[in-house]
Amino acid sequence: MIRSLFLTAIIVLSAAVPLLPSSLPADEASVTNLLPALLHDATGKEIDAASLKGKHIGLYFSAHWCPPCRAFTPSLVKFRDANTEKDFEIVFVSLDKSQGDKNKYIKQMDMKWPSIPGASSKTADSLAQQFEISSIPALIILAPDGSVITPNGREDVMMSSETALSKWKVKAKDPS
Secondary structure, eight states, rough: OOOHHHHHHHHHHHHHHHOSOSSGGGGGGGGGGGSEEEEOOSSEEEEEEGGTTTTTEEEEEETOOOHHHHHHHHHHHHHHHHHHTTTTTEEEEEOOOSSHHHHHHHHHHHSOOOOSSSSSHHHHHHHHHHHTHHHHEEEEEEEESEEESSSSSSHHHHHHHTHHOOOOOOOHOOOO
8 A cells, every 4th residue: 555655656746747858868858948949139039049058047037017026137137147158048037917018127137148938928827837936036947958956046146146056057967
């Protein structure tokens, strides 16, 4: 009976948290498989998500209407700009109510990173659901293979922006 419950728990848990499509060979696992094929740069121009392959990615769930987001975003902009040459990038997942609000927020905060197309899009909603986003701002840090390094990237940046990226890279190599 205990063995049966244990096996049932393993099956349920393994089915509940798939991050990558199971049909992908291990050598093709990539964070880009979690993103739409096309992203937008800060000006709205389409860019290929494949350009992020091999990088550590911070999925930044935020919106202009959110005061804590507006308070944290300048720190994240500074952090990202200091680490952009170190195989790291932020991808903005806008939970704004309109594209105009999203564009205004990007410009006001000087966000130079890619974003998921649209504002409160189906893709943004799906990612928020997948990563169980219950409040914003939220910064989910992903390894190049798409695995979650930490759902608490915001706290890491706030606590020690000088060491956060190196901490994440070490954790990605040794997830235990």
